[in-house]
Amino acid sequence: MNNFTYFNPTRLVFGKGSIAQLNELVPAEQSVLLTYGGGSIKKNGVYEQVKAALGDREVIEFGGIEANPRYETLMQAVKIVREKQARFLLAVGGGSVLDGTKFIAAAGRFEGEPWDILSKNAEVTSAIPVGSVLTLPATGSEANTFAVISRNSTQEKLAFGSPHCFPKFSILDPTTTFSLPPKQVRNGIVDTFVHVMEQYATFPSDAPLQDAQAEAIISVLIEQGPFTLKNPTDYNARANFMWAATQALNGVISAGVPQDWATHMIGHEMTAFYGLDHAETLAIVLPQLLRHQKPRKQLKLAQLARRVWDVSDLETAKAADAAIDHIEAFFHSLNMPTRLAEYKIDPADAAKKIGDRFAQRNSKFGDHADLTEKEAREILLKC
Amino acid sequence: MNNFTYFNPTRLVFGKGSIAQLNELVPAEQSVLLTYGGGSIKKNGVYEQVKAALGDREVIEFGGIEANPRYETLMQAVKIVREKQARFLLAVGGGSVLDGTKFIAAAGRFEGEPWDILSKNAEVTSAIPVGSVLTLPATGSEANTFAVISRNSTQEKLAFGSPHCFPKFSILDPTTTFSLPPKQVRNGIVDTFVHVMEQYATFPSDAPLQDAQAEAIISVLIEQGPFTLKNPTDYNARANFMWAATQALNGVISAGVPQDWATHMIGHEMTAFYGLDHAETLAIVLPQLLRHQKPRKQLKLAQLARRVWDVSDLETAKAADAAIDHIEAFFHSLNMPTRLAEYKIDPADAAKKIGDRFAQRNSKFGDHADLTEKEAREILLKC
Numbered sequence: 001m002n003n004f005t006y007f008n009p010t011r012l013v014f015g016k017g018s019i020a021q022l023n024e025l026v027p028a029e030q031s032v033l034l035t036y037g038g039g040s041i042k043k044n045g046v047y048e049q050v051k052a053a054l055g056d057r058e059v060i061e062f063g064g065i066e067a068n069p070r071y072e073t074l075m076q077a078v079k080i081v082r083e084k085q086a087r088f089l090l091a092v093g094g095g096s097v098l099d100g101t102k103f104i105a106a107a108g109r110f111e112g113e114p115w116d117i118l119s120k121n122a123e124v125t126s127a128i129p130v131g132s133v134l135t136l137p138a139t140g141s142e143a144n145t146f147a148v149i150s151r152n153s154t155q156e157k158l159a160f161g162s163p164h165c166f167p168k169f170s171i172l173d174p175t176t177t178f179s180l181p182p183k184q185v186r187n188g189i190v191d192t193f194v195h196v197m198e199q200y201a202t203f204p205s206d207a208p209l210q211d212a213q214a215e216a217i218i219s220v221l222i223e224q225g226p227f228t229l230k231n232p233t234d235y236n237a238r239a240n241f242m243w244a245a246t247q248a249l250n251g252v253i254s255a256g257v258p259q260d261w262a263t264h265m266i267g268h269e270m271t272a273f274y275g276l277d278h279a280e281t282l283a284i285v286l287p288q289l290l291r292h293q294k295p296r297k298q299l300k301l302a303q304l305a306r307r308v309w310d311v312s313d314l315e316t317a318k319a320a321d322a323a324i325d326h327i328e329a330f331f332h333s334l335n336m337p338t339r340l341a342e343y344k345i346d347p348a349d350a351a352k353k354i355g356d357r358f359a360q361r362n363s364k365f366g367d368h369a370d371l372t373e374k375e376a377r378e379i380l381l382k383c
Numbered sequence: 384m385n386n387f388t389y390f391n392p393t394r395l396v397f398g399k400g401s402i403a404q405l406n407e408l409v410p411a412e413q414s415v416l417l418t419y420g421g422g423s424i425k426k427n428g429v430y431e432q433v434k435a436a437l438g439d440r441e442v443i444e445f446g447g448i449e450a451n452p453r454y455e456t457l458m459q460a461v462k463i464v465r466e467k468q469a470r471f472l473l474a475v476g477g478g479s480v481l482d483g484t485k486f487i488a489a490a491g492r493f494e495g496e497p498w499d500i501l502s503k504n505a506e507v508t509s510a511i512p513v514g515s516v517l518t519l520p521a522t523g524s525e526a527n528t529f530a531v532i533s534r535n536s537t538q539e540k541l542a543f544g545s546p547h548c549f550p551k552f553s554i555l556d557p558t559t560t561f562s563l564p565p566k567q568v569r570n571g572i573v574d575t576f577v578h579v580m581e582q583y584a585t586f587p588s589d590a591p592l593q594d595a596q597a598e599a600i601i602s603v604l605i606e607q608g609p610f611t612l613k614n615p616t617d618y619n620a621r622a623n624f625m626w627a628a629t630q631a632l633n634g635v636i637s638a639g640v641p642q643d644w645a646t647h648m649i650g651h652e653m654t655a656f657y658g659l660d661h662a663e664t665l666a667i668v669l670p671q672l673l674r675h676q677k678p679r680k681q682l683k684l685a686q687l688a689r690r691v692w693d694v695s696d697l698e699t700a701k702a703a704d705a706a707i708d709h710i711e712a713f714f715h716s717l718n719m720p721t722r723l724a725e726y727k728i729d730p731a732d733a734a735k736k737i738g739d740r741f742a743q744r745n746s747k748f749g750d751h752a753d754l755t756e757k758e759a760r761e762i763l764l765k766c
Contacts, residue, residue: 001622003398008391014639015386206619209603209627216595223591236589239384243639244592252635256397256626 001207001256008251010143011169014243016235018173019046019133022053025169026088026131031058033086035077035101037065037093044179046135050092060084065093068271068278069100071115071151074107081108081128091132091167094184095139095191098132099147102165105130117160118149124162132170135177137242138188138279140195140249142170150272157272172246174238182229185241186334187279189225192245193218193330194263194282201290202258202367204299211300214253215307220244222308226333262366263289266376269354274345283336287328288382292375294320296368340383351380384590384639391634393526394552397626399618401556402429402516405436408552409471409514414441416469418460418484420448420476427562429518433475443467448476451654451661452483454498454534457490464491464511474515474550477567478522478574481515482530485548488513500543501532507545515553518560520625521571521662523578523632525553533655540655555629557621565612569717570662571628572608576601576713577646577665578631584673585641585750587682594683597636598690603627605691609716645749646672649759652737657728666719670711671765675758677703679751723766734763 013021026032032054041047051059062077080086081104091101105127107114116122134142141147145161177185200214220240228237247253266289267281276284290297294317302319305311311322328338340347358373365371396404409415415437424430434442445460463469464487474484488510490497499505517525524530528544560568583597603623611620630636649672650664659667673680677700685702688694694705711721723730741756748754 001398001619001626003401005394005396007394011388011390013388015384018386206623208606208623209599209630212599212602213596213630216592216599219595220592236384239639240589240591243384247592247596247635252630256622 001205002258004256006251006255007163008143008166010167012143012172012246013169014172015239016173016175018171019049019176020053021171022050022090022131022133023055025171026054026057026090027129028057030087031060031084032088032090033060033062033077033081033084033104035065035089035091035093035097035104036061036063037067037097039063040179041092041135044176046092046133046176050090050133054090060086065097065100067096068148068150068157069096069103071103071118071149072153074100074103074149075114077104078107078114086128089128089130091130092135094134094136095141098134098141098167099139099149101130101132102127102141102145102147103149103160104128106160106162106165115151118151118158119156121160124160124164127162127164130165130167132167133176134170134172134242136180136184136188137172137177137245138191140192140246142167142172143246143250148268155272157268159268172242174235174242177238177242178233180232182232185229185232186336187277188245189221189229189241189334190279190283190331190336192241192248193221193327194279194286195248196221196253197286197327198260198263199254199257200304201297201300202260203296205257207257210253210255210257211303215304217244217248217253218304219308222330225330229334258367260367262293262371265363265365266354266379269357270350273350273353274343276343280337280343283331283338284340284383285379287324287331287338288379290324290327291382292379293366294324347381347383350383351377354380384588385641387639389634389638390546391526391549393550395526395555395629396552397555398622399556399558401554402432402559403436404554405433405473405514405516406438408554409437409440409473410512411440413470414443414467415471415473416443416445416460416464416467416487418445418448418472418474418476418480418487420446420450420480422446423562424475424518427559429475429516429559433473433516437473443469448480448483450479451531451533451540452479452486454486454501454532455536457483457486457532458497460487461490461497469511472511472513474513475518477517477519478524481517481524481550482522482532484513484515485510485524485530486532486543487511489543489545489548498534501534501541502539504543507543507547510545510547513548513550515550516559517553517555517625519563519567519571520555520560520628521574523575523629525550525555526629526633529632531651538655540651542651555625557618557625560621560625561616563615565615565718568612568615569719570660572604572612572624572717573662573666573714573719575624575628575631576604576710577662577669579604579636580669580710581643581646582637582640583687584680584683585643586679588640590640593636593638593640594686598687600627600631600636601687602691605713608713612717641750643750645676645754648746648748649737649762652740653733656733656736657726659726663720663726666714666721667723667766668762670707670714670721671762673707673710674765675762676749677707730764730766733766734760737763
């Protein structure tokens with residue numbers, strides 16, 4: 001096992017009716033910037049619950065944070081935060097709203113050009129406190145330090161993370177997800193699944209607990225994912241999926257083990273160039289990346305096949321193949337495409353655009369930190 | 384799934400060489416009370432590493448915290464803390480030292496009779512900050528709010544917990560455990576195992592992720608426990624066991640599910656009356672408690688048998704029996720007795736003494752909160 005530090009101070013308040021606890025969780029007598037997305041919270045009752053719980057606090061609203069939240073949009077909020085001296089940010093929505101709000105929190109106190117936080121890894125030394133009400137299980141943003149932000153003018157999608165950006169609390173009420181469109185639930189299941197794979201499908205590292213904890217999440221997604229997609233108001237199924245999404249990216253399963261994130265690296269570019277949903281890109285890249293990297297990942301893939309899909313009596317390479325086929329079939333069972341052609345995108349075009357960008361950045365990535373534009377092109381041609 | 388709040392702000396610094404990080408973790412320019420146990424840390428090099436990392440901080444030492452830490456001992460430390468105005472407590476040792484130090488932290492700021500914290504659940508509203516260097520994986524005390532304290536004069540062993548008692552950090556260096564006597568490693572494995580069972584072997588609650596996370600820890604203990612007992616200096620095995628012990632009682636596997644703790648309730652009294660090691664009492668009580676409560680626990684026990692020991696093709700009741708037999712055999716494989724007679728204690732005497740105490744306290748316990756002195760007597764007669 002590798003040395004590691006595990007630290008996660010976010011308070012998670014889970015269950016039906018828990019939005020009412022905002023009154024105790026949000027500091028009293030401070031102005032609050034309430035951030036949200038396209039307005040669905042005003043249709044499903046979440047907005048009313050939040051406003052009721054906040055009582056007579058001074059609340060400034062900033063709606064319209066889009067999927068793949070845009071730097072241009074978020075900088076408008078930063079301006080408001082500075083002008084109105086908001087002391088607390090309350091994000092109500094899914095991972096995009098949370099990610100965007102983390103960036104507002106960091107940029108609101110950043111001296112200098114905030115884009116540097118993303119483009120130059122400029123250090124974040126402070127952030128406005130953030131809390132969240134999560135309405136879409138997927139990104140794990142509710143219990144980690146990370147955020148991914150897009151910039152339209154340059155077709156870039158970049159990530160940052162800072163311990164100052166841990167939410168102080170996140171409220172997870174599964175009933176707020178009952179009205180989600182099936183496509184978003186599907187995306188959330190796939191996103192969660194790929195988060196686990198990024199931390200699991202690496203070279204082996206003799207960390208059986210982390211392995212088994214990752215397999216636990218994958219098993220739950222396989223068992224509960226298709227069910228909750230078909231039965232959106234089944235409370236326990238939705239709760240189990242919601243909790244699995246948080247556990248997938250809160251640092252537990254990555255403690256002391258290698259991580260990959262090559263699928264995300266390539267997927268982010270696919271969103272930046274073609275506008276595909278984040279999860280859609282992951283479902284395309286993951287199977288082909290695993291096939292391409294099979295010689296280096298087959299021990300873990302074979303273990304997954306044996307433990308999760310009861311694949312038996314096969315040699316390692318064949319069991320690994322079976323795991324990849326099962327993963328792709330699982331995505332299909334959720335009505336999730338796994339090929340660029342299904343979006344009318346030419347793999348050769350993607351290989352060129354994304355490969356050129358990695359070449360320009362001289363990117364190195366993957367669990368061995370040795371994949372380059374060359375491998376990205378090879379993988380993308382198979383997508 | 385039940386509603387829950389999960390909050391665990393302890394920073395865990397894991398791996399070989401990590402004691403050196405104390406210099407960044409312990410506040411500078413504050414007087415530190417360094418607490419420890421019987422002095423093994425002065426023989427295995429841990430003390431020297433700690434002192435070197437603390438540099439020129441003012442350090443007051445308080446050694447001699449015994450297994451099942453005693454109120455009488457700890458109150459001596461409370462007196463020192465108050466006199467010397469220690470601002471930070473650094474516990475170096477196993478669960479007893481950590482538990483004792485948490486009590487010192489709470490009692491040091493408590494107005495009134497500190498025994499009330501244990502005997503009357505008096506509220507702890509503040510505590511001196513605590514950090515720890517863990518040298519014995521077992522109790523999970525390094526990442527939770529709990530402490531169990533004994534009082535010799537009254538033969539009592541009582542627990543308390545307060546969010547103010549979360550360690551600010553815990554350092555877990557597996558190499559510090561290489562020199563542990565095999566009996567203590569055995570005890571730590573059994574203690575960890577029973578912690579998981581207290582949170583798992585209950586009535587079912589449709590929480591498959593928590594179930595699988597608990598099964599993950601049990602599988603690791605079964606696989607790594609006997610190996611690390613025989614190979615004390617195998618780093619990865621010791622690291623895997625150490626991390627499993629922390630994960631067993633940090634609140635993750637109990638989130639949103641029923642809990643039992645009847646084995647601990649009865650076991651604590653066994654230690655109080657007869658002086659058995661904590662883990663020794665658990666190994667005696669658990670199998671008989673599971674047999675007694677089988678009708679209400681058999682669904683989870685059968686699940687465990689099927690998933691962990693590959694028991695197949697059996698009806699639920701028989702699979703549950705198999706699980707209990709496997710558990711008892713696992714304890715035996717660690718050279719851990721499972722009967723009172725092996726300690727020359729008469730079960731009838733234990734049933735009378737412990738049953739009388741529960742009757743006097745009108746105790747109700749277990750995952751249905753309906754076990755009483757009657758069931759305790761029945762279980763103990765089988766021990």
